[in-house]
Amino acid sequence: MSDNREYRSQRFAQLVGLELKGEFAKHSISQTKVAEILGHSKGGYSKWINAKPSMPLEAFLNTCELIEADPKAVIDASYKRLLDELGTPDEYCERGVRAADDLADRIAAHPEDYDVAANTDQNKEFEAETPRD
Known part of the structure; x- marks a missing residue:
């Protein structure tokens, strides 16, 4: 769910x-x-x-x-x-989708504001596409 x-x-x-x-x-x-x-x-x-x-x-x-x-x-x-x-369920889900899209847009525009270990730690499953120096 x-x-x-x-x-x-x-x-x-x-x-x-x-x-x-x-x-x-x-x-x-x-x-x-x-x-x-x-x-x-x-x-x-x-x-x-x-x-x-x-x-x-x-x-x-x-x-x-x-x-x-x-x-x-x-x-x-x-x-x-x-x-x-x-x-309504559609309105609520749409607000949730918009909020998720807005967050993704903010992260894409300013990745430096959302630097987390999972994006740069070699031991994590997910690694950022453009690692930082």
């Missing part, structure tokens, strides 16, 4: 967790209580809510049904926030 897609998916999982936290508050139930009722450890459930790692779909559905939140509304609100933050 590309870094851009990985970041987008990770951010989406975080936003889902934030939406669920809002639902907990709206329904006056604690995250700890939800974890307990669903049979999950407090720590493990907290990691899911914070997307470290992402919450499994089964746990997401069980959470929504327990607190009487509409799973589709949670997902839709999370995706809207993702689009507001990062734009």
Whole structure:
């Protein structure tokens, strides 16, 4: 998976967790209580809510049904926030490509500003095409 897609998916999982936290508050139930009722450890459930790692779909559905939140509304609100933050997938990827192209152009124009050992060290796998004296 590309870094851009990985970041987008990770951010989406975080936003889902934030939406669920809002639902907990709206329904006056604690995250700890939800974890307990669903049979999950407090720590493990907290990691899911914070997307470290992402919450499994089964746990997401069980959470929504327990607190009487509409799973589709949670997902839709999370995706809207993702689009507001990062734009559409094409826009986000295009920004990433432009940023990478810009960096490559800057390095080509001023290689002296980006001198790293990997470009000149004989023991490294990659060697600059024009070694320095």
